[in-house]
Amino acid sequence: MEVKLSLFGFGNVGRAIARVLLEKKALFRERYGLEFKVVSVADRSGVVWLPEGIDLREALLIKETLGKLSSWTNDYEVYDFTPEKAVREIEADIAVDVTNDKEAWKWQLAALKDGKAVVTSNKPPLAFHYSELTKEAEKRSRPYLFEATVMAGTPIIGILRESLLGDTVQRIEAVLNATTTFILSRMEVGVEFEDALRQAQRLGIAERDPSGDVLGTDVGYKATILHCVAFGPVTFNEAKVRGIAEVTAGEVQRARKKGKTIRLVATVERGKITVEPKEVPLDSPLAVESHENAAVVWTDLLGELVIRGAGAGLKETASGVVSDIIKASMMLED
Template sequence: MDEVKLSLFGFGNVGRAVARVLLEKEKLFRERYGVGFKVVSIADTSGTVWLPEGIDLREALLVKETFGKLSSWTNDYEVYSFTPEEAVREIDADIVIDVTNDRNAHEWHLAALREGKAVVTSNKPPLASHYAELTEEAKRREIPYLFEATVMAGTPVIGLLRENLLGDTVERIEAVLNATTTFILSRMEMGLDFEEALRQAQRLGIAERDPSGDVLGIDAGYKATILHCVAFGPVTFDDARVKGIAEVTAGEVRRARAKGKTLRLVATVEKGRVAVEPKELPLESPLAVSNNENVAVIWTDLLGELVIKGAGAGLKETASGVVSDIVRASLRKA
């Protein structure tokens, strides 16, 4: 049986969700894939815990959830003050996992690839700005660089485009890719104004304390850019035309409903074009999703219209995408 060494960067909500899946499904991975995982390092903003023999994930989760930071872990473990790039060079690992929000992570993703380490990430900005450089480096070295969880969490739209539609020519993609804006617009349809709907989303943990990435369309723009890169070829986020929902009024929502339509933040992706903007949709449209659902409608020359819909947010859902990529990278490196 192969033993695969993992180096985990980010131990917030998503990082801990990934750790729980690795714990809970350890037996399944061994029996189904013949792979055992050993987490040799975990990094949060307070430092990096590194143990070549493997870290006790249960204890790591307990320390983080009790004290809020890994640097509080003093028994049996030394906490290092590595930069991410130092860590990927110093720590012996097979797969580097990035579930951080580090906008400059492309630098240490490249360092990991050059060290012969596979990379699995849910971090969107590096791909939205440096897709060509990252994927070309991975291809040159024949090393997995996987990023399913960057778009639609665990709903496998990236895998569909990269691995399944190999005989099809993708003509266009339309998608709703941000669950926070869908929640806000849904609540506005129930009579709340934008600010009230946003506050409710923040109370429920659906919107961040700083919601600008969602309501200004930046998050959806990153995801739409990545879809273009996979389906049509490299562009960057700077090439995208993005308008969010911050200026949508209660009156606009009411008028759409009066016409039997709904407003959603829609990404349109065509060769050479990425656009994100609020659009009126018929209620029967596959894009008229609710709650935390994401959806992509993909048109190809052979299949015609293909709809893929599922959870686009949530800890378990994002962990699903990350862990699937970890398994996939492990099997490719075996």
């Protein structure tokens, strides 16, 4: 079965997905009977569209040497489409959104209305418009998949959506942001907050603008998505969010003396989302290090379920997105 993909976003994550599609082409054909054809790729400079399929090796080369897709003139036409126009004009089976566009919910909705499936790693559309998007997908009988929005490729969304169908989820506690974990870990060995943040930026763990991480917004988005899946639709506006900006080195060291560590913890219960720095015991599943994320899910039947794994990284995020692309393709086949 041939599946046509429109890829929106060709930064680090978009390129990681392109590499997986190239490297595992034979595997996907052999294992699932799927042949992926990327018919369009978009970055901020424009949309490259070729109905016969784009040469992903060439696309990667152009982006990595020239920095933008609009520099690609040989054999390809670059269109100045808005994403909304692109999803309407371009014939594809799945629109893949790996942008950070907060307004992407509008063109995700347009894609669904046009009969396309949507796969995304983009958090704000779900954190603010989950109900609207999932209802439209249901109405059109089209997959709308978003595993990589929470914990990258570690499949917490899949577990909540598909594996605990007889269970009632009671509570989720999770550490969902690698940047804050890194900063708090550095503060445990005496590094001041600002210095720890600068180290994280130098290592590429924190963004140039780290406010989404340190103020807790990123975790707030993820916690909102977990609530939507586990308990039902809410929006980010209903979450109580406090980040780590005010945590002092003294507080971190006092926690260590008590055999505890401070982590930015999301607590999700029905109708209630809280994100705040919390002391957790050193033997707790939430006492994660490095780029690991962890979630503890309590249910009435299973009891305590610990989900732990990579919550960031390019290959890890690509794992979640590509898995959803395959899943969406198989759902379309049915």
